Amino acid sequence: MTDRSGAPVVVGVDGSASALDAVRVAAREAAIRHRPLRVVYAFQWPLLGTPLGPMSAALPDAELRHEAGKLVAEAVDEARKLDSELPVSGGVVDGAAVPVLLRESRDAALLVLGHRGLGGFAELLVGSTAVQLSARADCPVLVVRGEPRADGPVVVGVDGSALSREAVGFAFAEAAQRGTTLVVVHAWRYPTPILPGEIVPLVYDPEELRAEEERVLAETVAGWSERYPEVPVRRKLVAGTPAPALVAESTSAQLTVVGAHGHGSLGGLLLGSVSHALLHHAHSPLAIVRHRRGRGTA
Numbered sequence: 001m002t003d004r005s006g007a008p009v010v011v012g013v014d015g016s017a018s019a020l021d022a023v024r025v026a027a028r029e030a031a032i033r034h035r036p037l038r039v040v041y042a043f044q045w046p047l048l049g050t051p052l053g054p055m056s057a058a059l060p061d062a063e064l065r066h067e068a069g070k071l072v073a074e075a076v077d078e079a080r081k082l083d084s085e086l087p088v089s090g091g092v093v094d095g096a097a098v099p100v101l102l103r104e105s106r107d108a109a110l111l112v113l114g115h116r117g118l119g120g121f122a123e124l125l126v127g128s129t130a131v132q133l134s135a136r137a138d139c140p141v142l143v144v145r146g147e148p149r150a151d152g153p154v155v156v157g158v159d160g161s162a163l164s165r166e167a168v169g170f171a172f173a174e175a176a177q178r179g180t181t182l183v184v185v186h187a188w189r190y191p192t193p194i195l196p197g198e199i200v201p202l203v204y205d206p207e208e209l210r211a212e213e214e215r216v217l218a219e220t221v222a223g224w225s226e227r228y229p230e231v232p233v234r235r236k237l238v239a240g241t242p243a244p245a246l247v248a249e250s251t252s253a254q255l256t257v258v259g260a261h262g263h264g265s266l267g268g269l270l271l272g273s274v275s276h277a278l279l280h281h282a283h284s285p286l287a288i289v290r291h292r293r294g295r296g297t298a
Contacts (some may be wrong), residue, residue, distance in 0.1 A: 008037060008089075010110070010112065012097065013041055018144070020075065022144045024148070025142070028082065032177045037087070038089050040072075040091055041093065042097045101113075105137040140287055143285065149284070153253055153254070154257065155256045157257070158184055163260065163290075167289045182231050182234070186235075187239075187245045188237070246258070246278060246282070257289065
């Protein structure tokens with residue numbers, strides 16, 4: 001799907017407090033994007049024998065489905081409390097969380113997930129579910145972490161790859177929609193051996209290395225400032241590893257943005273320590289942008 005002009009913001013719910021936090025964030029995201037909100041519950045009981053949140057295993061299937069419908073209705077009501085003009089719909093969809101939300105992402109502008117959950121979204125960020133969705137969803141994924149706030153900058157991590165430039169485009173659009181500053185963070189390290197037997201230069205000029213990293217950072221942002229002249233930009237070059245830098249910047253951010261894959265300092269973002277740090281320690285909602293040919297930044 002390349003034209004997502006009418007695509008909704010989709011949020012997964014399960015009756016947990018974290019899911020209701022996600023609904024509130026998703027409602028705000030839908031409102032600032034002028035898009036409808038869709039609330040989805042992944043109903044797993046008939047397929048996997050997973051309890052419906054705190055519901056008793058003694059309840060028959062029909063009653064469990066009714067309870068799931070009530071949880072969706074509660075979430076829809078919560079969204080409407082925040083914005084009575086926001087178009088909101090909801091549904092109970094058979095299946096496990098990952099396949100259900102992957103299908104929903106095909107026609108979504110943004111997929112919003114809570115930090116923790118029950119039932120269909122249990123252990124969402126502890127196991128592989130968030131990694132799978134972030135790596136495979138057909139739209140950006142927003143994981144609600146920390147204390148959602150309406151002030152503070154949008155922060156984006158970059159590494160010079162094509163994907164990080166796409167993440168920058170998404171972050172510029174977010175900063176413009178929110179009327180806030182964009183902080184572009186690029187972390188770099190002096191040459192050090194990573195693999196056994198790897199050879200690094202014995203002599204190098206730190207100033208030349210820093211100048212090269214400054215160039216990478218400037219090229220990643222180039223063009224976007226012209227497209228979004230109303231967005232104030234702060235470029236931040238950090239000597240060190242990306243995870244601590246991005247976690248620290250997220251403390252004052254209203255949104256942190258990263259790409260699903262990359263190279264250099266942000267390489268393997270969702271497969272190693274950087275993803276672990278951000279998914280478990282970020283102090284703001286985290287947007288993960290995956291490259292998809294023909295897709296805009298939405």
